[in-house]
Amino acid sequence: MATSQWTAAARAADGHLLPALRLHAISERLWVMLWLGVGLILRLLSFGRFPLREDEALYAYWARLISSGLDPMLERAAVDKPPLYIYLLAHTFTWLGPDEAVGRGLNVACSVLALALLWLLARRLYGPDTARWALALYALSPFGISFAATLYTDPMMVMWLLLALLAAAHGRGLFAGLGLGLAFAVKQNALLFTPLILALLLLAPPSRRPRLASLPPRLTAALVRLLAAAAGFYYVWFKVWQWDGWRILPAEIPSFWQQAWNSYGGLELLPLAEWPAALSAWAGVWRWFGGSAAGTLAL
Structure with a gap:
């Protein structure tokens, strides 16, 4: 008799709890859609407010050289950036036309995707409440808005970095390495995030099925993740240097890496x-x- 009463009480509790959970899930989705929409609108409103700066115009020129077929390997340009953003911008010009607004739209799309990735990352690390505030604050961020509708490399680099961090937070070493590699393939500064990505990989909970039975689960997970991350990053790293090696450069044009040092003026204490x-x-x-x-x- 007692057992049946407990069962009935549990069912009654479930009957009240499930609608509340569904309502909470719906409200969270609405919040995310609201702030993604706000972020998109604010970024679109910044279209055309400022003309292209020198670096933006240079990236557009490089992309135009590729899309027009005049210099598809950028062998006559002193390129100081890795190739991914430039070639994606070139393909966008090929598909939609070589227009300033087309280039700005590419980065706006990256910025909105970064909003969604930041929400997922914050939700994974800190829970839904913090994730909501992180999404709202980034949607309203003056820096995020002002950089979105530009032709700078930063919005795409940030998008790939957030993807790498999200993968690391889930213990996905291969995707974390690929994300970091793709961010590096956009801009060299992405390498500064390597310690943070590695820390998230090491702190993520171990897999339920460790692959090396002779080792403790956490150590096994750390080794597997680090090796997978290294493999993913090395693949993209190799492809970047392969592209640079295929370029037949005149004597006065160095590799993109050396040209970056020349452009920045070098580093010294x-x-x-x-x-x-x-x-x-x-x-x-x-x-x-x-x-x-x-x-x-x-x-």
Whole structure:
């Protein structure tokens, strides 16, 4: 008798709980759709507000050289970026026409995808409540909005990095490595995220079926993930350098990697006497970390 009463009570509780869970899931989906729409609209509204800057025009010119067939391997251009973004932009020009708005639309699409990936990443790491706020804040981010409708490489690099981080948070080493590799194939700065991606891979819970039975599950998972990530990253890395090796360059044009060093002016350790001036210059940049001076102070 007691058992039947407990069963009836459990069924009654389930009857009240399931509608609440469904309502919560629907509200979460509506929240995500709302902020994805807001993010898309704000990014589309920035179309044409600013003309192309020097770097943007240069990337568009390189892409036009490829799409027109004049220089498909960029052998007469001093390219200082890896090839992925430039070639995707070139293919977009080929499919939709060599128009400034077409190039901006490619990065807007990357920025909106980055919104969705950030929500998934935050949900995986911190739960649905934090994920909602992360999505809303990034949708309203002045930096995110202003960079979206440009021809810079950053929106696409951020999209691939978020994909790599999401894969790492799920313990998917191969996809994490591929994502990091694709981000590097857009812009070399993506390599700075390597420690964060590796940390997420190592902290992700181990698989239920460890592949090396003689080792502890966590150690097994770490080894498998790191090897898979290295394989995924190396594949893209190899393809980038293969492209650069196939280019028949004149003597005055170096590889894209060397040209990047030339463009940035190289890296060196400043003498201590010059540190105060350098820190003062960096302070002028970091004051905009929060989108404005007030936002930076709030953060």
